Amino acid sequence: IRCQSTSTDEPKTKMNLFDNASNLLTNMLSGGSIGSMPIAEGAVSDLFDRPLFFSLYDWFIKYGSVYKLAFGPKAFVVVSDPIVARYILRENAFSYDKGVLAEILEPIMGKGLIPADLDTWKQRRRVIAPGFHSSYLEAMARLFTDCADRTVLKFDKLLEQEESRGGKAIELDLEAEFSSLALDIIGLGVFNYDFGSISKESPVIQAVYGTLFEAEHRSTFYIPYWKIPLARWLVPRQRKFQNDLKVINDCLDGLIQNAKETREEADVEKLQQRDYLNLKDASLLRFLVDMRGVDVDDRQLRDDLMTMLIAGHETTAAVLTWAVFLLAQHPVKMKKAQSEIDAVLGQGRTTFESLKKLEYLRLIVVESLRLYPQPPLLIRRSLKSDKLPGGYNGDKDGYEIPAGTDVFLSVYNLHRSPYLWDKPNEFEPERFLVPKESSIEGWAGFDPSRSPGALYPNEIISDFAFLPFGGGPRKCVGDQFALMESTIALAMLLQKFDVELRGSPESVELVTGATIHTKTGLWCKLKKRSNL
Numbered sequence: 314i315r316c317q318s319t320s321t322d323e324p325k326t327k328m329n330l331f332d333n334a335s336n337l338l339t340n341m342l343s344g345g346s347i348g349s350m351p352i353a354e355g356a357v358s359d360l361f362d363r364p365l366f367f368s369l370y371d372w373f374i375k376y377g378s379v380y381k382l383a384f385g386p387k388a389f390v391v392v393s394d395p396i397v398a399r400y401i402l403r404e405n406a407f408s409y410d411k412g413v414l415a416e417i418l419e420p421i422m423g424k425g426l427i428p429a430d431l432d433t434w435k436q437r438r439r440v441i442a443p444g445f446h447s448s449y450l451e452a453m454a455r456l457f458t459d460c461a462d463r464t465v466l467k468f469d470k471l472l473e474q475e476e477s478r479g480g481k482a483i484e485l486d487l488e489a490e491f492s493s494l495a496l497d498i499i500g501l502g503v504f505n506y507d508f509g510s511i512s513k514e515s516p517v518i519q520a521v522y523g524t525l526f527e528a529e530h531r532s533t534f535y536i537p538y539w540k541i542p543l544a545r546w547l548v549p550r551q552r553k554f555q556n557d558l559k560v561i562n563d564c565l566d567g568l569i570q571n572a573k574e575t576r577e578e579a580d581v582e583k584l585q586q587r588d589y590l591n592l593k594d595a596s597l598l599r600f601l602v603d604m605r606g607v608d609v610d611d612r613q614l615r616d617d618l619m620t621m622l623i624a625g626h627e628t629t630a631a632v633l634t635w636a637v638f639l640l641a642q643h644p645v646k647m648k649k650a651q652s653e654i655d656a657v658l659g660q661g662r663t664t665f666e667s668l669k670k671l672e673y674l675r676l677i678v679v680e681s682l683r684l685y686p687q688p689p690l691l692i693r694r695s696l697k698s699d700k701l702p703g704g705y706n707g708d709k710d711g712y713e714i715p716a717g718t719d720v721f722l723s724v725y726n727l728h729r730s731p732y733l734w735d736k737p738n739e740f741e742p743e744r745f746l747v748p749k750e751s752s753i754e755g756w757a758g759f760d761p762s763r764s765p766g767a768l769y770p771n772e773i774i775s776d777f778a779f780l781p782f783g784g785g786p787r788k789c790v791g792d793q794f795a796l797m798e799s800t801i802a803l804a805m806l807l808q809k810f811d812v813e814l815r816g817s818p819e820s821v822e823l824v825t826g827a828t829i830h831t832k833t834g835l836w837c838k839l840k841k842r843s844n845l
């Protein structure tokens with residue numbers, strides 16, 4: 314990695330014509346020098362050598378919590394600082410939009426919440442967020458349990474077959490299994506559609522994976538050739554992408570039509586009384602159609618559903634993947650989790666109520682999200698010129714940034730910052746129970762009591778050092794849904810099985826698109842629990 318330690322005022326140590334020209338262009342594009350912000354400079358090839366967030370971490374340690382990254386003509390401000398993150402996400406949130414991310418996702422999600430323009434976002438967020446209230450989540454806890462049960466039954470069956478051949482363990486790619494489970498859950502929970510993906514393949518399932526694959530390709534491919542006129546017809550993968558989109562859109566359109574045609578006043582009453590447990594269909598789509606009447610715009614509804622399908626699927630599957638990866642390396646913690654499960658559930662099912670007692674499991678889920686945040690970077694673009702606060706180890710006066718500045722908020726760096734966490738790279742779920750005083754001016758440190766009643770640690774207790782779901786007005790709407798889903802799925806897996814990695818932890822290679830996932834799957838050995 315070619316990285317020069319220099320501020321804008323210092324002479325460069327290595328320079329050639331190309332560097333000069335590209336810096337000039339960088340400065341022109343980003344509106345001139347950004348005060349005294351340190352600059353990390355990389356070759357474009359650095360982007361392809363390893364996941365970008367690893368390099369961003371090294372540069373964070375070298376250049377501080379706010380630095381500018383220049384790749385040829387492209388420049389980004391990289392933020393790894395809770396004070397600056399809090400400012401961008403909460404205090405001055407509406408001076409930023411999703412920038413590059415919206416450009417990548419708009420062809421897939423249309424005017425869904427993630428890429429939507431501010432006016433659409435305001436209107437839709439007001440309609441969608443109330444759908445995730447506690448009665449819905451209670452009904453979802455039942456759904457999560459039912460779906461996780463199907464996965465457990467599948468593993469049970471495979472183990473029985475193996476035992477009949479004299480074997481004791483099965484080998485499975487748990488990442489793929491979690492992906493199927495999360496897809497089934499999001500389909501049923503958001504639009505009452507059973508993908509049934511843990512047991513079968515279908516054109517819709519293939520189309521969902523195809524679309525996710527393309528979203529990932531676009532987020533890691535730096536030349537947006539798909540915007541070239543005719544590319545969507547001439548480039549085979551773009552043609553396939555258009556076909557995949559059509560398959561999903563047709564499916565969603567059918568579900569929306571069906572929801573409108575089957576709207577019943579009796580269900581609307583139950584919804585209004587929050588009587589979710591007695592509804593046949595407790596999905597979010599039912600809520601969106603029933604509470605707003607049938608005249609709601611079909612296209613907008615489709616964009617909303619598509620957004621939640623994409624936003625809520627791979628992310629949750631990734632949390633489960635990394636939670637198992639970490640637990641498999643910490644057998645003592647795995648046993649501790651299993652003891653908690655035995656004490657709370659015995660051989661029974663998980664429920665909304667039992668979640669409250671599964672404290673260690675909940676901490677495992679959030680600690681996995683700390684070490685492997687999904688996505689590892691949040692992306693913003695300034696809509697007008699702004700002044701960022703100085704942060705804790707940069708220029709105390711802060712930095713002026715021009716309109717149009719692209720910002721990467723590195724959640725990965727925040728979550729592993731040696732300045733904010735003790736033993737930042739270690740898997741210590743218990744850490745969330747202990748307050749941490751702050752010696753950093755402007756950062757309030759870590760205090761679990763700051764968010765009374767919250768089941769899971771969040772950005773408030775950590776004053777924006779822990780941001781697994783973002784923060785401020787654009788915070789994830791599905792955070793509690795996802796956390797409960799992950800806790801239930803993990804509890805049901807560990808209730809029945811002991812899990813080991815098939816190879817060494819080092820052999821599990823990371824790749825990133827929107828989420829951090831493995832290169833070739835999380836191959837594990839599953840055995841019936843020895844002490845059952």
Ligand code: HEM
Nearest residue numbers: 426427621624625628629687781782783787789790791795
């Ligand atoms: C936004 C993470 C699951 C729906 C976000 C953001 C993050 C995030 C970090 C903020 C992005 C930003 O500020 O740029 C996660 C993680 C999940 C998860 C880690 C799983 C563990 C879900 C689920 C749903 C969902 C299950 C829906 C059922 C959304 C939506 C937004 C969002 C709609 C956009 C919110 C807005 O802009 O108003 N998510 N998410 N997410 N998430 Fe999630």
